Amino acid sequence: MGYLRDGQWCDRWDYTRKDGSFDRWTTGFRNWITPDGSTGPGGDRGFAAEAGRYHLYVSYACPWAHRALIFRALKGLKDIVGVSVVHPEMLAEGWSFGTGFPGATGDRVAGQAHLRDVYLRVDPGMSGRVTVPVLWDTKEQTIVSNESAEIIRMFNSAFDGITGNTDDYAPEALRAQIETVNARIYDTVNNGVYKAGFATSQDAYDAAVGPLFDTFDWIEDRLSRQRYLVGARITEADWRLFTTLIRFDKVYECHFKCNRRRIVDYPQLWAYTRELYQWPGVAETVDFDHICRHYYYSHDMINPSRIIPVGPDLDLAAPHGRDALPVA
The missing domain is CATH 1.20.1050.10 (Glutathione S-transferase Yfyf (Class Pi); Chain A, domain 2)
Incomplete structure (x- = not known):
């Protein structure tokens, strides 16, 4: 649960206030993909919707990244926007691209070792958290956005002219x-x-x-x-x-x-x-193996034994x- 400070990785927990409450840090990349590349609702500039140009870095474990995966599926973007899946264990080095867990793909864009390397490609002196999802522009080699709420709004409409999928989840x-x-x-x-x-x-x-x-x-x-x-x-x-x-x-x-x-x-x-x-x-x-492995194994401040409970059987197909x- 570390973060970057002036481009250097800091392996420490720093997400609770003095009163013991959780402090979620804000995201740092807030540009938009639009159909014609015009400036969107936020950020400094717009990025044009193009097939094969963008890549999504996610964790199956993370609910914020899961939003983006769902919209990628709902809007028919699986052949339009590529995806890389991090290893579910987020340990001292943060999110990694290790492939020693089923479903973890490695970095399919640049073959990097850690998600922080994606951020440092854009800003070698970056300070802030290294989070998923990350929407990457392979053409300009930069991060478009790491704000899930805005990424799903982009996926909702920006690529409609390419896919022909006009389903609107934010009318x-x-x-x-x-x-x-x-x-x-x-x-x-x-x-x-x-x-x-x-x-x-x-x-x-x-x-x-x-x-x-x-x-x-x-x-x-x-x-x-x-x-x-x-x-x-x-x-x-x-x-x-x-x-x-x-x-x-x-x-x-x-x-x-x-x-x-x-x-x-x-x-x-x-x-x-x-x-x-x-x-x-x-x-x-939905990948429960990634979800359970991440939470129970990564958060040793909550679960120091790192024992993963057997969990309930959920009949989601009923x-x-x-x-x-x-x-x-």
Whole structure:
């Protein structure tokens, strides 16, 4: 869980505040791919959508990187945007491109040893965290973005003219609702499990775990009345939630001490999780071997023995029964 400081790797934990609460650092590369290369909503410049030009660095374990993998699948980009998968163990040297674990591909672009080397190619004196996902431009040899929320927005529309896939998971008419739902779920669920799991004081843990389950209750009620988070149409908000739900009973419930209830204890949430898992192309983006190995083995400050629990058997292929609810 190290970071770069003036281009040098620092192997230390530096993600909790003095009060014991988790402090998530912000991302540093925020440019956009657009259909014509014009400047997008953020960053200094735009990058033009082209087949074969961009490459995605991910971890199967990371829920933020998982968002990008899902949108790559949903939007038919698997032949358009290449991918490299890091080793699930994030140890003293950070994310590595070791290939000694099934599914870890190595760096398919430059054959580098560690993910930090990708960042240092762009800025040899960089200071900051080395995170996934990373969207790399093979043409200009630079990082476009390492902000998952923005990468999925790019994948949602930038390549439509190339793929012909015009499915829209962030339609303008629903954008305000999506943003409102995203904000609550990010703070209390996506990041909430980390705030609980990495807390080093009882007060910090209590402040995180309460809102997490309050939001689960809120979502359970919402899903009892409508098919998806903002109504009858599946949107980006659903996929952003899914990457936490799919990890919850395997990892967060135990490892991050989020054990008031499991997802399988919520009838609507559990059925909804199965529905999204069964969505065409999504199951193949889920790798529980990488997920469990990463969390239980990498976080020795939480699990010093590095014993990986057997975990629950989840029947994600069982019928979800949500077809009775209306869809758009």
